[in-house]
Amino acid sequence: MNPPASSAARRKNHEEPTLNRSLERGVELLRAFRPGADLLGNGELAERTGLSRATVSRLAQTLVQCGLLEHDGARRAYRLAAPVLSFAHAMRSGSPVLQIAAPLMRTAAEKLRVNVGLAVADREEMVYLESIRYNRKVSLRSVVAGQRVPIELTSLGRAYLCAISETQRRGLMARLGQQRASGWKALREEILTAVQLFGEKGYCTASWQPEVVALAIPIVTPSGSIYVLNMSVTTQQSALEMEAELSAPLKALAGKIGDALRQLE
Numbered sequence: 001m002n003p004p005a006s007s008a009a010r011r012k013n014h015e016e017p018t019l020n021r022s023l024e025r026g027v028e029l030l031r032a033f034r035p036g037a038d039l040l041g042n043g044e045l046a047e048r049t050g051l052s053r054a055t056v057s058r059l060a061q062t063l064v065q066c067g068l069l070e071h072d073g074a075r076r077a078y079r080l081a082a083p084v085l086s087f088a089h090a091m092r093s094g095s096p097v098l099q100i101a102a103p104l105m106r107t108a109a110e111k112l113r114v115n116v117g118l119a120v121a122d123r124e125e126m127v128y129l130e131s132i133r134y135n136r137k138v139s140l141r142s143v144v145a146g147q148r149v150p151i152e153l154t155s156l157g158r159a160y161l162c163a164i165s166e167t168q169r170r171g172l173m174a175r176l177g178q179q180r181a182s183g184w185k186a187l188r189e190e191i192l193t194a195v196q197l198f199g200e201k202g203y204c205t206a207s208w209q210p211e212v213v214a215l216a217i218p219i220v221t222p223s224g225s226i227y228v229l230n231m232s233v234t235t236q237q238s239a240l241e242m243e244a245e246l247s248a249p250l251k252a253l254a255g256k257i258g259d260a261l262r263q264l265e
Helices: 006-016 020-029 042-049 052-065 082-094 096-114 155-163 166-179 182-201 239-262
Strands: 067-071 078-082 115-122 126-130 148-150 204-205 213-219 226-234
Touching: 006 155, 006 213, 006 239, 020 042, 020 052, 042 052, 052 067, 052 078, 067 126, 096 115, 096 126, 096 226, 096 239, 115 155, 148 155, 155 166, 155 182, 155 204, 155 213, 166 182, 213 239, 226 239
Parallel strands: none
Antiparallel strands: 067 078, 115 126, 115 226, 126 148, 204 213, 213 226
């Protein structure tokens, strides 16, 4: 049995009458599924969500009935069901942002023969909305829409950190530090340096994979939505050399996309 809600939690729910706790927990259950973990049992789901096994079991059975999870009786585990994929397709095909950005990104990728991506933040990760790949390295051509990458390591994430407020950045950095206890001090200094350099350059650079250099720039709409555009390439050239080559095209592309998005609002 779940422990009774604290008085603080009850006050919060009273102040937010539209919050449906069961729905919120069901969404957390769906979020627990990531690439490389196609089957999850009640114990794994409980560990990933922080929910009790009893709550997980009840929510999972409901999601099976709704068609969003499949139950593997032999393995006593669950996997995402096909309708979940249809949600992603509906989002991508109906997104006015992608309708504007994708053609411009493809043109730039083909002209420069580089990878071009567009991403948004989701908690402590960046999620690709679109990824157009012209990379000689096979492993990097597999980056697709929906894929997640770390905020703290990537040009995408660091550019996002530059676009949010100082208060938001401190809070997010604190959460990132809790997740990366080992080596966080050095990584934190890298991020703070990137934020400082962003004020001078207008973009962020990162090279967290061997022989791959990426540049990224945030696009902030009048409503406050933040999208991050990047260009990356496999190369043996230095990051500074690639900045000299890609920074101007990246800024130009971000300007075109940003101008078009602002006309939507």
